[in-house]
Amino acid sequence: MTSSTKPQMTDHQTVPHVFTQYNGEQLDLTFSNAEFERRLTRVRELLSTHNLDAFVLTSMHNIKYFSDFVPSPFGRTFAVVITPEGSTTVTPWVDGGMPWRTTYGDNIVYSDWEKKNFFRAIDRVLEQQSIKPSRLGIEFDGLKVEEYRSFQGWFENVELVDMAEPIMRQRLLKSDEEVYLIRQGARIADIGGRAIKNAIREGITEYELAFIGTEAIVPEIAKVYPSKELRETFCLVQSDINTDGAHNWPTTRQLQKGDLLSVNCFPMMSGHYTAMERTMTLGQPDQATLDLWKINVEAYQLGLELIKPGAIAQDIAAKINRFFEKQDLLKYAPIGYGHSFGVMSPYYGREAAMEFREDIETELQPGMVISMEPMLTIPNNMPGAGAYREHDILSITEDGVENFTEFEVGPEHNIIG
Incomplete structure (x- = not known):
């Protein structure tokens, strides 16, 4: 994951929409790998107890907590997608390879060239792990009203479950x-x-x-x-x-x-x-x-x-x-x-x-x-x-x-x- 990769093109073959950008070398993280695995193991217990297929967490604090990457939104949406087998940050192209360099887990990039690209990136993560979601854990307090409506529109047949408080209660206890x-x-x-x-x-x-x-x-x-x-x-x-x-x-x-x-x-x-x-x-x-x-x-x-x-x-x-x-x-x-x-x-x-x-x-x-x-x-x-x-x-x-x-x-x- 240390070599650069070319953006994956859509059918248009001219404008990149969703791709990986492993630019440079990954940096030392704030905490050990064992600490991030501890956090992910605990939150995955919530996947099981609430019968969820994945988390799509959009708050800056939970993205940071589970990946070590701190977003700079400027009106754009970021996420960390946590599944039973993996965790991936979803970040806009404008931030280049820095999110990948500072992420525990994987990273996927979306461009501004179409409004739906953020959700296309989430779909890509789920598809790569053969997940067809019926219940997704999200944070109601981490989404603006219009963003929540966009989630509802994209995941039309998926139940969106508010998991902000259970995750917050896990964060209360520090390692x-x-x-x-x-x-x-x-x-x-x-x-x-x-x-x-x-x-x-x-x-x-x-x-x-x-x-x-x-x-x-x-x-x-x-x-x-x-x-x-x-x-x-x-x-x-x-x-x-x-x-x-x-x-x-x-x-x-x-x-x-x-x-x-x-x-x-x-x-x-x-x-x-x-x-x-x-x-x-x-x-x-x-x-x-x-x-x-x-x-x-x-x-x-x-x-x-x-x-x-x-x-x-x-x-x-x-x-x-x-x-x-x-x-x-x-x-x-x-x-x-x-x-x-x-x-x-x-x-x-x-x-x-x-x-x-x-x-x-x-x-x-x-x-x-x-x-x-x-x-x-x-x-x-x-x-x-x-x-x-x-x-x-x-x-x-x-x-x-x-x-x-x-x-x-x-x-x-x-x-x-």
Whole structure:
């Protein structure tokens, strides 16, 4: 599979529609072959238990999870087709041979020259394995309405079965290799946070600080995974009113004495989101800001104490909610108190079955990797206005919990200047 092959032509003999493009040499993957086989073996158990002929998975996170290839859609559809005997990524010609070079399993390419070529490629994969499907597993949440209608039209006599949640629940439990990757991401996030903290001063802008953090992070990722793409890593540094949203992007605002700051570092480790977030201030904060900051740190510490194997997500959320209620602050807590980690980014992926909310019944189990990140957002017309966030990454083990985040927390450490 290392030599180039010519595109296979259709009857027109002029325009290629579906073909293989084994261009160059395959690259080292993020995980071992044994790890990808472990994932494929587990998901194939779902083929059997749900009486499915194959999966056609179109979400970026599942394509990455099962093949190691991260799509760049630009309005095009990608897939990984998983059958009892094989797995194949389906990618547009515009990406050349790169998808094949970074795919565990096989790859097939389709051109833009006819709208139906994506489905022709899927048919080719199934035909090569003598599969005439009657039931296909797909992801309803990974398809736009028009894309779903196209699936229905093409697979006219095939039952399309939504398998997004069962597959997501499998992803909740991480292997040792996944845990290692996330641990490295947490370590590198601390490096970015340290670089930002050391550069905080009056007059510097939010975006300059964010650049400083990113420039500290990316070379560290390259050291750990030298053969992988370096993409999507970012930092957010927010000040004053710009702290009020967890994902507000940096601006050209210059920092001033007394500012409430939110420092957030997000190393993207081969498609895996990792994070560290800390509240800081530039100079001594006013009393209201200090009091609110300390309360949010208390909630964070309470959450760390509650996380253990066998704990239930909704019970942890309820106890933190009751803590904020006693402070008359629950109305300012906009999100749940943490989530699962894995294949995700700002643009794809979410293991929604493991979030700290009162409607989530998931039990914490060894192999899960989660965050604890309480957040308070105080409106701009009130004392202490702005948002307060502390964020750690924790691994649930057979023996208890390991906190991967080592960055110091709270006013004792993060009042700058």
